Every structure is written in structure tokens, then in C-alpha cells.
Amino acid sequence: MKESLLQYLACPSCGAELSLNTTEYDGREAVSGELRCGGCQSIFPIRSGVPRFADIEHDEEQRETAENFGAQWLVFDQVQEHHEKQFLDWIAPVTPDFVRDKVVLEGGCGKGRHTRLAGLWGARDVIGIDLSVAVEAAYRNTKDLPNVHIIQADIYRPPLKRRFDYAFSVGVLHHLPDPRGGFDSLVKYVKPGGAVSAWVYGRENNGWIVDVVNPLRKHFTSKLPPRLLYFISYIPTVILYVTLKLIYAPLGKTGLKRFLFYADYLNYIARFPFLEIHNIVHDHLTAPVAFYISREEFAGWFGEGEIERAEIHWHNRNSWRGFARVRTPGQPERAEARYAK
Numbered sequence: 272m273k274e275s276l277l278q279y280l281a282c283p284s285c286g287a288e289l290s291l292n293t294t295e296y297d298g299r300e301a302v303s304g305e306l307r308c309g310g311c312q313s314i315f316p317i318r319s320g321v322p323r324f325a326d327i328e329h330d331e332e333q334r335e336t337a338e339n340f341g342a343q344w345l346v347f348d349q350v351q352e353h354h355e356k357q358f359l360d361w362i363a364p365v366t367p368d369f370v371r372d373k374v375v376l377e378g379g380c381g382k383g384r385h386t387r388l389a390g391l392w393g394a395r396d397v398i399g400i401d402l403s404v405a406v407e408a409a410y411r412n413t414k415d416l417p418n419v420h421i422i423q424a425d426i427y428r429p430p431l432k433r434r435f436d437y438a439f440s441v442g443v444l445h446h447l448p449d450p451r452g453g454f455d456s457l458v459k460y461v462k463p464g465g466a467v468s469a470w471v472y473g474r475e476n477n478g479w480i481v482d483v484v485n486p487l488r489k490h491f492t493s494k495l496p497p498r499l500l501y502f503i504s505y506i507p508t509v510i511l512y513v514t515l516k517l518i519y520a521p522l523g524k525t526g527l528k529r530f531l532f533y534a535d536y537l538n539y540i541a542r543f544p545f546l547e548i549h550n551i552v553h554d555h556l557t558a559p560v561a562f563y564i565s566r567e568e569f570a571g572w573f574g575e576g577e578i579e580r581a582e583i584h585w586h587n588r589n590s591w592r593g594f595a596r597v598r599t600p601g602q603p604e605r606a607e608a609r610y611a612k
């Protein structure tokens with residue numbers, strides 16, 4: 272844990288300041304030690320460089336999700352070039368310029384791929400929080416960047432002050448037991464005038480996943496030992512990969528595209544390398560919880576409470592991305608939400 276993280280931290284129980292007591296220092300940051308609350312005196316350990324606020328034993332479903340994804344993210348450990356383009360797709364209209372000099376929060380950072388990118392784009396500080404053991408990978412993947420911080424914490428109770436200019440969560444909220452609650456929690460830590468982004472699986476066009484893949488995942492694959500599932504998921508991955516390269520990639524550029532099943536999304540991923548396709552397949556088979564969120568529901572997240580000027584976009588005809596500003600109290604609400612295609 273870098274000492275500059277301390278300015279953003281607050282006790283998740285009582286909101287008081289935390290003080291840092293380092294027992295092992297590697298010359299740049301605290302590798303082990305503890306954070307103590309000046310109010311309720313709670314103690315939160317720092318282990319392997321990561322402050323630990325999560326109590327994942329509490330909630331069985333959350334623990335399973337965290338463990339399955341944690342196992343995945345310890346395996347899928349590379350950050351590659353196409354990830355930047357994909358990330359920008361998920362948070363548009365946000366650009367690297369927008370992020371520069373901002374204090375940024377990522378809800379559900381996994382192995383830190385996007386946290387790292389935001390750090391490289393010149394954010395003043397980026398804090399990635401995740402409940403799972405993926406924080407170990409995130410920490411390794413971002414340790415060299417002085418402006419990036421990783422915390423193991425619950426998105427519903429982050430140990431943070433309201434200090435953020437921008438918060439985002441991509442591909443995570445739909446795996447929470449209460450996706451809307453996770454989104455609302457992020458918004459609470461963004462300063463008035465700041466901004467928030469989210470990307471979630473859509474309900475529209477995903478009936479086949481909800482009817483076929485979901486029951487399979489829920490009752491079978493998510494219960495397999497993580498290592499076994501990792502290898503079993505190679506089978507559908509190979510079938511999908513060959514189909515993408517032999518059918519979707521060539522036909523996607525022709526008029527025949529409209530005859531293809533799930534064409535927008537599959538054409539989009541047809542350019543991805545094998546490992547990324549495996550990642551996507553594995554993702555769909557591993558999570559005990561996955562909600563597919565309708566436009567109406569998603570727009571509701573962005574249409575109420577403290578946010579304004581929402582831009583909702585249907586992404587690849589199978590998912591939703593949203594961007595909005597956090598309202599400044601006392602100012603009239605600005606402009607209606609915009610719904611792009």
C-alpha cells in the first residue's frame with residue numbers, strides 16, 4: 272500500500288480517519304501492517320501490499336463469485352493491447368484525456384487491467400477495489416505505477432471518502448447479488464460535478480443465454496472446481512473460436528451478416544485472440560450470479576437520484592453502457608437523459 276492512498280481512506284464502519292502502522296516496508300510502500308480506525312478502533316490488516324477490508328465469509332453467494340472470479344483472474348493474467356480499445360468501448364464517451372489528473376475509482380477491478388490503463392492515462396490517483404483474491408494479481412499488475420492503488424473491499428461498503436472525480440465499473444455489476452445497489456454505492460463516492468460509467472450485460476437479445484447458458488452455469492459449471500472448469504471451458508472455446516474465424520470474420524463484412532446468429536456481438540469478438548475468447552467463455556460459465564439487465568432497468572439506475580445528463584448506449588446489441596454526471600446540489604437538473612442507439 273502506497274502512503275498516498277491514506278488520504279482517500281475512511282473506516283467502512285464509522286467513517287472516521289484511519290491511521291497507518293507499517294511493519295514491513297519495501298522502500299516504496301507498506302507490504303504489511305495495519306490500518307486502525309481513530310473512531311471505532313477497528314483494525315484492518317495490510318497483507319502482501321494490499322489493505323484488506325473484505326469479510327467475504329459473510330455472504331455465501333458473494334464468496335462463491337469472488338472465489339470463482341478470483342481463480343479466473345489469477346490465471347488470465349496478461350494485459351494486452353486490444354484491451355485498451357475494448358475498455359474505451361465500454362466507457363465511451365470517456366477518453367484518456369478525460370481521465371488525466373482525475374481521482375478515479377474502479378468498482379470491481381479484477382486483475383487490475385483497467386485500473387492499470389487509467390493509471391497509464393495519467394489519472395492523479397486510481398483506486399481499484401475488488402472482493403476477490405484477484406486483488407493479488409491486480410496488485411502485481413499495477414505495483415510499478417505510483418498513482419495506482421488496490422484495495423480488497425466490498426463494493427457495498429468501500430473504505431473510502433467522497434473524493435472521486437470519476438467512478439466506473441465494467442462487467443462486474445451484473446455479477447453482484449444486487450447490481451443496482453452496487454451502482455448506487457459507487458455514485459455515493461463521486462464528488463458533485465464528477466462522472467460515472469457502467470457497462471452491464473443486457474437482457475435484450477440475450478434470451479438464449481438466459482434460457483440455455485444461465486441454467487447450465489447456475490446448476491452445473493459454477494459448481495465445478497475452478498481448475499477443472501478452466502480446462503473444460505476450452506472445449507466450447509475451441510468450437511466458438513473456429514466458428515468465429517471461419518464464418519463470422521469473413522461473412523461479417525458481407526451482406527450475409529444478417530443471417531448469422533448473434534451477429535453484432537460475435538462479429539465484434541471475431542477479431543479477438545484465442546485467450547480472450549477463452550476468457551469470455553469462462554466468464555459465462557463461472558459466475559454463480561449473472562443478471563441480464565433490461566434497458567428500462569438500466570436507464571432507471573441513471574434516471575434517478577443524484578445523477579443527471581445520462582447517456583445510455585446499446586453496445587453490440589447485447590449489452591448496455593451508461594455515462595452520467597453527478598449532480599451539484601442546489602443546481603437545477605440539466606437536460607434530459609439521452610438514449611443513443
Ligand SMILES: [Zn+2]
Binds near residue numbers: 282284285286287308
Ligand atoms: Zn471506525
